[in-house]
Amino acid sequence: MRYKTIASILLTSSFIYSCNQPKLEHPEPDIIKSVEINLTEISTDPDYGYDMKKPVEVGGIAEKKGHKNQYTYLRQLAGPNGESLSFHRKGLCCIFKTDNGHRGLGFLDIWEIKITASDKTKKIYLNSYNYDTPKSPLGFRIKKVKKN
Template structure:
């Protein structure tokens, strides 16, 4: 992590479905330690637009039931969260699917860049 509100992303995915498809959601995890929604925001806070623009986002809702062994209710099925993202100069919002139940390797989705942070020590 860069700080309490931002994950450190090191690469951009070359998979055009990563994050853009409910079949290939971004796996931020965190439900197991009550930080699922915070992990979603930490991930989103690390993104920048295609040319480094500041990204704004909102959660548009839950959708898309998927199987997960990490279902806290024990049914084996959970819902993804769908976020809409935009940046200055974008013509429309972009839809991203996030899984806060399972952990995976975090990358910026194709078409995004990684936010540059000024960290003074």
């Protein structure tokens, strides 16, 4: 019961916090400096990144680099034919247990990705609490991003 109460309080406060935050679009170039994510592989799992049970684990929350890691990851994605993408954060969901979160809990960030030249959008889940070498979800390509 205590776990559910704590989870409910954290989820509510995180939701209120995320609703009051400005819409996160492409960041200024200086927010990307010195983040160590370099995509080299496309996942073969059709659910990777698209299913809340298989989020992309970009880590960084413990070092206060969670959003930087997310932006660095997203900026390395391209559409299936190399198209440019736009993306924005839709909010939080999916409370889970993690040693890296406040009181042992974490949340997933939901991002909507739009292929610039079309109306197609995809929703992906990113985990800033845990890290496992990130891959590109199926349906995206990897592009190189110059780091300052």
